[in-house]
Amino acid sequence: MAKKKHQAKGQSQGKSKGQPKGKSKGQPKGKSKGKPKGKSRDNAAAKPRVTMADLADRHELYEASVQSVEHEIEFLASSFKALTGRKALALREDFCGTAAAACAWVRRGRERSAVAVDIDHEVLGWGRAHHAARLKPKARDRLALVEGDVRTADTRASLAGLPGASNADGAADIAVAFNFSWWTFKTRAELVDYFRAVYAALAEDGVFMLDIYGGADAYVEQEEETEYSLFTYVWDQHSFDPVSARYRCYIHFRFPDGSEMPRAFSYDWRLWTLPELQELLLEAGFARTVVYWQGEDEDGEPSGDFAPVEQGENDPAWIVYVAALKPGASRGQ
Numbered sequence: 001m002a003k004k005k006h007q008a009k010g011q012s013q014g015k016s017k018g019q020p021k022g023k024s025k026g027q028p029k030g031k032s033k034g035k036p037k038g039k040s041r042d043n044a045a046a047k048p049r050v051t052m053a054d055l056a057d058r059h060e061l062y063e064a065s066v067q068s069v070e071h072e073i074e075f076l077a078s079s080f081k082a083l084t085g086r087k088a089l090a091l092r093e094d095f096c097g098t099a100a101a102a103c104a105w106v107r108r109g110r111e112r113s114a115v116a117v118d119i120d121h122e123v124l125g126w127g128r129a130h131h132a133a134r135l136k137p138k139a140r141d142r143l144a145l146v147e148g149d150v151r152t153a154d155t156r157a158s159l160a161g162l163p164g165a166s167n168a169d170g171a172a173d174i175a176v177a178f179n180f181s182w183w184t185f186k187t188r189a190e191l192v193d194y195f196r197a198v199y200a201a202l203a204e205d206g207v208f209m210l211d212i213y214g215g216a217d218a219y220v221e222q223e224e225e226t227e228y229s230l231f232t233y234v235w236d237q238h239s240f241d242p243v244s245a246r247y248r249c250y251i252h253f254r255f256p257d258g259s260e261m262p263r264a265f266s267y268d269w270r271l272w273t274l275p276e277l278q279e280l281l282l283e284a285g286f287a288r289t290v291v292y293w294q295g296e297d298e299d300g301e302p303s304g305d306f307a308p309v310e311q312g313e314n315d316p317a318w319i320v321y322v323a324a325l326k327p328g329a330s331r332g333q
């Protein structure tokens, strides 16, 4: 699960889908609004100072602060088994970004294959160089990276072409759209169109897993800082329009030397609700949905473990997983 899902789990600890409490202690907060300091008139002609922000890689920072793919992969495997009674082998990772999850998936099982789709050439290239290239050759052979739109990418063709593909027809067992990426679709028509594409890409007993957050805090325009040892992650819920539910958010990174990487990532989303999501999944053809709510540890903090529920709690900030099951998947859980 997202180590620190976008909306900064932190806002209210209630949102964390898992970890990271492991914030480092005692680091400077790096709260400067950005400008590198220390260039006086006297040394104006001197070489510009190289800041920590200049040296940082935004994808590395994103993965360190937002994602926790190993935990996510485990959740996918165990929930699929519980829902269908069999092992998931073929994964479709939508909005994959650096494809960290798809790479972890193929690395963790010789029978596993994965296709990862993203529309952005740059981020996919980063994932190819930093994750795919580091896989053992046999694992790399079981991975396909596709640059394209999740609504039109032919992931069946990609999966069917992989050596030892578990399904000759290229159907995925499980599809994922994580870190709220599906919020990029702002109308019901667009979203159902996307859900239908996922439905078509899945096996008859396939499962589609998404995440969503909500609660009163989600509507608040605010910045939330989370400190790590070498940087501060800032989740900026910048604006929300109640008429359209349009939701603009950013991730900034700030550093102990006062430098900043502003708007390292920008999101132009619609803030969908959980009932809307479930209704539209059914409209797209899925047979039923299961909502996974996060449990608490002994201190009342989010435990990172998710279990199916019929009813939630009115927390100011929550994150859940939603599984959408094709008709063949139902096992009654």
Ligand SMILES: C[S@@+](CC[C@H](N)C(=O)[O-])C[C@H]1O[C@@H](n2cnc3c(N)ncnc32)[C@H](O)[C@@H]1O
Residues within 6 Å of the ligand: 066, 067, 094, 095, 096, 097, 098, 117, 118, 119, 120, 123, 148, 149, 150, 151, 178, 179, 180, 181, 184
């Ligand atoms: C929030 S990031 C998600 C990264 C990663 N999946 C995660 O869980 O953190 C959203 C990604 O979706 C991609 N994206 C946005 N619209 C898309 C579309 N229509 N088809 C494919 N990818 C898209 C962006 O390029 C971006 O890399």
